[in-house]
Amino acid sequence: MIVNEKISFENPLLSLKIFQNKRIDHNITTWHYHKELEILAVISGQLEVHVEEDVYSLEAGDIILIGSNELHRDRMIHEELKYIVLQFDIEQYFDYSIMPYIKYFAGTNDPLSHLNYIFKNNDQAKKEIFETVSNIYNESKNKETGYEIAVTLFIHKIMLVLLRNDTNKTLNVQHNADFLRLKPVLDYIDSHLTEKISIDTAAKMVNMSYYHFVKFFKNTIQMTFIEYVNYKKIKKAERMLLTKEDSITQIGESINMNNMAHFYKIFKKYNGCSPNEFRKKMLQWKSK
Numbered sequence: 001m002i003v004n005e006k007i008s009f010e011n012p013l014l015s016l017k018i019f020q021n022k023r024i025d026h027n028i029t030t031w032h033y034h035k036e037l038e039i040l041a042v043i044s045g046q047l048e049v050h051v052e053e054d055v056y057s058l059e060a061g062d063i064i065l066i067g068s069n070e071l072h073r074d075r076m077i078h079e080e081l082k083y084i085v086l087q088f089d090i091e092q093y094f095d096y097s098i099m100p101y102i103k104y105f106a107g108t109n110d111p112l113s114h115l116n117y118i119f120k121n122n123d124q125a126k127k128e129i130f131e132t133v134s135n136i137y138n139e140s141k142n143k144e145t146g147y148e149i150a151v152t153l154f155i156h157k158i159m160l161v162l163l164r165n166d167t168n169k170t171l172n173v174q175h176n177a178d179f180l181r182l183k184p185v186l187d188y189i190d191s192h193l194t195e196k197i198s199i200d201t202a203a204k205m206v207n208m209s210y211y212h213f214v215k216f217f218k219n220t221i222q223m224t225f226i227e228y229v230n231y232k233k234i235k236k237a238e239r240m241l242l243t244k245e246d247s248i249t250q251i252g253e254s255i256n257m258n259n260m261a262h263f264y265k266i267f268k269k270y271n272g273c274s275p276n277e278f279r280k281k282m283l284q285w286k287s288k
Helices: 096-105 112-121 123-142 147-165 177-191 199-205 210-221 225-243 248-254 260-271 275-286
Strands: 002-004 016-023 031-033 037-051 054-058 063-066 072-088
Touching: 016 123, 037 123, 054 063, 063 112, 063 123, 072 123, 096 147, 096 177, 096 210, 112 123, 112 147, 123 147, 177 199, 177 210, 177 225, 199 210, 199 225, 210 225, 225 248, 225 260, 225 275, 248 260, 248 275, 260 275
Parallel strands: 002 031
Antiparallel strands: 016 072, 031 072, 037 054, 037 063, 037 072
């Protein structure tokens, strides 16, 4: 039996779940998968992890990365086991400065679990990520003011350590001239979120035909032009829902989504709830 595990996030501001797990049984878990990336950091004991066809034996101080939608299961070996489980939606941690690296963490070329060779060959990289996962756990547990900022910085650090220590070029990171070519288009989108954004106008900015541009944009950003524009508009709407008292209709109109049914549909695609539910949930969390 294979289970599609649904991860629930404690804090709606962070697309992340982290907890410390203790096990005393030797039963192997059911094969399962989920959209979120997962990192296991073993504090004590021994853990055997199966990821697709690969088997990893972990001891105290070891970590393992499991990519999005990769089948995996695990079991305890020999003695009482204690480990940290970190699960997060990496797409939610891409801001403008990190946008060029989306395609490298998408797992479309190689499963991200193939990066585990780093931890076998590089003790310093393994130590850095182990400490970073521990820091995320402590921040999420203590919840001091601004811990969401700290957690986001630590997630970015994990990405940076992986990028800089990928000597096998599993992520295939190269100088992204294609992304730089699109920068004027991305700037145009950011500055016109309150208006209708035209593919024709964007294509002319980089001297491409309509059809060449559409294909070029998708290959570079890993989203279609329309998906990217909608994503940016919804992110703007999220900020407005938390900082302004405007009605849902006013906010939809302010990002040029005048059709409320369409606005609700796109908003729910990215947040799993309506704009009103989002505002209520976020404000309740902030008031705790």
